[in-house]
Amino acid sequence: MTGNLRLGFHAPDSSAELAHLVAEAADARTPIEVRGRGSKHGVGRPVQTGSVVSTERLADVTLYEPSELVLSALAGTSLAEVERLLAEHDQQLAFEPVDLGPALGGGEGQASIGGTFATNLSGSRRVLSGAARDHMLGVRGVNGRGEAFKAGGRVMKNVTGYDLGRALVGSWGTLAVMTEITMKVLPAPAETHTILCFGLTDTSAVEAMGLSLATPFEVSGTVHVQAPLTERFSDPDIAKGRGSVTAIRIENFASSARYRTAKLKQRLAAYAPSAELDTERSRRFWGEVKRLVMFRGSERPLWRISTVPSRAAKLVGTIARTLDVRAVYDWGGGLVWLETELTSDAGAIEIRRTLAEFGGHATLIRAEPASRASVDVFQPLEASLMSLSAKLKAAFDPAGILNPGRMYPGI
Amino acid sequence: MPLEDAIVLGISRMSRVLAIDAANRVARVEAGITNIAISQAAAPQGFFYAPDPSSQLACTLGGNIATNSGGAHCLKYGVTVNNVQGVRIVLMDGEILDIGGDYLDAPGYDFLSLIVGSEGQLGVVTEATVRLIKMPEGARPILLGFGSAEAAGACVAGIIAAGIVPVAIEFMDRPAIHVCENFVHAGYPLDVEALLIVEVEGSEDEIATLLETIAEIAESYRPLVIHASQSGAESALIWKGRKAAFGAIGQISDYYCMDGVIPLSKLPEALHEVGRICKRYRFDVANIFHAGDGNLHPLILYNANDPAELERAELCGAEILKLCVSLGGCLTGEHGVGIEKRDLMPVQFTPADLAQQMRVKTAFDPSWLLNPAKVFPLEGRDLK
Incomplete structure (x- = not known):
């Protein structure tokens, strides 16, 4: 047994060294907090470990082939740096990663690609x-035994063995420490147009967004922001208090974006689309959505709810009967950001009870550590799924040392 | 391919459409439904299910989930894993589990990522919720013929580097073009070494603009033929030729179909090497594949009635797959590892890579009863 991992902060500068640290921790059964650049440290159930292993010194873009739409980066590489490099080649991460920094009271652009x-x-x-x-194509990582492994690859199609890389996405560092990620990238659109409707009720807005997504115009964003959250946007038309705003985005080459925007506006006539943002204003607006400026500077609990799009307005309406909430609907209603009043459980009981009726799940993104320790931050799973989750955890991390309890107690 | 002492569990009688939910753009279906039947059920409301393997008339969604199938149009719309939002799966202990559903992201670990592409080794999928996509206003292909595979490969990279992601880019070499043209009379040019079928979608004006841009890009690679489809009938014929390709080649010879993937920039090198390998094994080869994503399908033409030829074809195929891995690609893009390629897995993966995958198998199926002989080499399964 070699287990004598020093307590404290470790930022190895090679994946071999990282694997060695994890192996030591595994031998000694010493839990470790797995961290990238720490920008989302305040999300999830608080992890109580004596040691932190960070990937922040594993920072480099190791492969970028624009004509193959593929990029590889070490896990600690700054997301902002990856996005800057892609932009130089008119490409992007098409999934438009959300920047939680401002909503968590931190700075913008602090995230790592691994996180x-x-x-x-x-x-x-x-x-x-x-x-x-x-967009995950392949991964290199270290499991909870301290063994380095890889899965997937750098090509777009691949069914050679199990897709372990994709399975690590959304696992919050509880299965393995990712050390290098290979991802699919896509061309950035030449033009971005945004159709705005003001003052729609949540119900009408969800209908309008659903209608937009069911057209052939490849709508690439639909968001509905309740007033007064609209005041946080820098665009004067949106901020100046015309009630809620519903924004629908079209992206493509210039003539197509113009054509599609005009067609879509006709179809949305019943919802009185009253303004349009050009490319420059559109990019600023959607950039602010991505950075969640609507929730900046507040300490009220913030939930991220994934639900059946067409039922979203009714879901929020039901919760609003007992809790004071403010909502932003994204994904045509499929994603709801819900800011609730400060209560001892951050509204967890009411939200989860309502979700049981409507379908979907909720994650507590922002709350005091005391709340995060006492309520279920991630949606509790039904017993059989929880049992399978525990088995999967053990398949990667049998000693249970990687971010123990970050997602679920005992996992 | 069942083992001699195994039970075959078929799902083809579970083939109903359970719901078409236009408001949430999903369909819930049983896993034994054929791929095409999903799109047919969604068509009256203007939607379709995107993955479209060539075998879509016959193959089931359950099979597509097992091998993470793609198809010609996955360049734009993704493969099965990108289009399945939920499954109902029966585990080996008899537990029925619902994972994901009619909302976009499932809670907890991403079990769908593991189940899709696991070749039936983790559980039996009985139902799925799949994404539906609105049909485009129109679609039209353009034929680009070149004097060499190198020029065609470079043109593919040129199109993508210019920021255009067509809905499909299909590649055929001279032998494939000739066989398909004889079979379907699709109007393919016969005096080229390589043919690309590039399809784009949108309104008539959008299509015209995109095809014009693609034709301009192609000009830099000295094309012998540039011909955009002029009608719906012509487009249908062009695709009929491509989708009938495997059948057409089957009319003239037995073939052994490979499924390796390579990084796009290695396309010319890969085709050159595939030709050289086949020549060394004294086989003719026809190449027909999804060029946009580097998924090669070399068809080794051989005589199935001659056991010696079969053995030689398998050796030849294994060498082609090793080549794909050495170029930075993988053993299989959409057909799966099965039994055929399981002993090649160590070419691509280290023992530690394979051990981690096998531990996942054990988490779902501790006694290894589901498709036990597939995917992993028989040696090295005794994990600590």
């Missing part, structure tokens, strides 16, 4: 282009 995939926090374009998990 981005480990949390699967996909943005507005998810309705057209898929989630972070859909």
Whole structure:
């Protein structure tokens, strides 16, 4: 037994060293907090470990082939740096990763690429282009035994063995430490147009968004922001208090974006689309949505709810009968960001009880550590799924040392 | 391919459509439904199910989930794993589990990622909730003929580098073109070494603009033929030729179909090497595949009635797959590992890579009763 991992903060500068640290921890059964650049440290159930292993010094883009739509980066590489590099080649991460920084009271652009995939926090374009998990092609990582392994690869189609890389997306560092990620990238659209409707009720807005997504115009974002959250946007038309705003995004080459926007506006006539943002204003607006500026500077609990799109307005309406809430609907209603009043359980009981009726699940994104320790931050799973989750955890991390309890007690 | 002492569990009688939910753009179906039947059921409301393997008339969604099937149009719409939102799965202990559903992201671990592409080794999928996509206003292919595979491969990279992701880019080499043209009379050019079928979608004006841009890009690669489809009938014929390709080649010879994937930039090198390998084994080869994603399907033409030829064809195929891995690709893009390629797995994976995958299998199926002989080499299964 070699187990004598020092307590404290470790930032290895090679994956071999990282594997060695994890192996030591496994031998000694010493739990470790797995961290990227720490920007989402305040999300999830608080992890109580004596040691932190961070990937922040594993930072480099190791492969970028624009004509193959593929990029590989070490896990600690700054997301902002990856996005900057892609932009130089008119490409992007099409899942539009959400930046939780401002909503968590931190800065913008602090996330790592590893943390981005480990949390699967996909943005507005998810309705057209898929989630972070859909852009994961391959991974190198270290399991809870301290063994380095790889899965997937760098090609777009691959059914050679199990898709372990994709399975690590959204596992919050509880299964393995990702050290290098290979991802699919896509061309950035030449033009972005946004249709705005003001003052719609949540119910009408969800209808309008659903209608937009059921057209052939490849709508790449639909968001409905309740007033007064609209005041946080920098665009004066949106901020100046015309009630809620519903925004529908079209992206493509110039003539197509113009054509589709005009056609879609006709179809949305019943919802009185009254304004349009050009490319520059559109990008600023959707950039602010991606950075969740609507929730900046508040300490009220913030939930991220995934539900059946067509039932979203009714879901929120039902919760609003007992809790004071403010909502932003994304993904045509399939994703609801819900800010609730400060109560001892952050509204967990009411939200989860309502979800049981409507379908879907809720994650507590922002709350005081005391709340996060006492309520279920991630949606409790039914017993059989929880039991399978425990078996999967043991298949990767039999000693249970990687981010123990971050998602679920005992996992 | 069942083992001699195994039970075959078929799902083909579970083939109903349970719900078409246009408001949430999903369909819930039983796993024994054929791929095409999902799109047919969704068509009256203007939707379709995107993955479209060539065998879509016959193959089931359950099979598509087992091998994470793609198809010609997956360049734009993704493969099965990107289009399945939920499954009902029966585990080996008899437990029935619902994972995901009619909302976009499932809670907890991403079990769908593991189940899709697991070749039936983790459980039996009986139902699925799949994404439906609105049909485009229109679609039209353009034929681009080249004097060499190199030029065609470079053109594919050129199109993508220019920021265009067509809905499909299909590649055929000279032998494949000739066989398909004789079979379907699709109007393919016969005097080229390589043919690309590039399809784009949108309104008539959008299609015209995109095809014009693609034709301009193609000009830099010295094309011998540039011909955009002029009508719906012509487009249908062009696709009929492509989708009938395997059948057409089957009319002239037995073939052994490979399914390796390579990084796109290695396409010319890969085709050159495939030709060289086949020549060394004294086989003709026809190449027909999804060029946009580098998924090669070399068809090794051989005589199935001659056991010696079969053995030689298998050796030849294994060498082609090793080549794919050495170029940075993988052993199988959409057909699965099965029994055929299980002993090649160590070419691509280390023992630690394979051990981690096998531990996942054990988590779902501790006694290894589901498709036990598949995917993993028989040696090295005794994990600690």
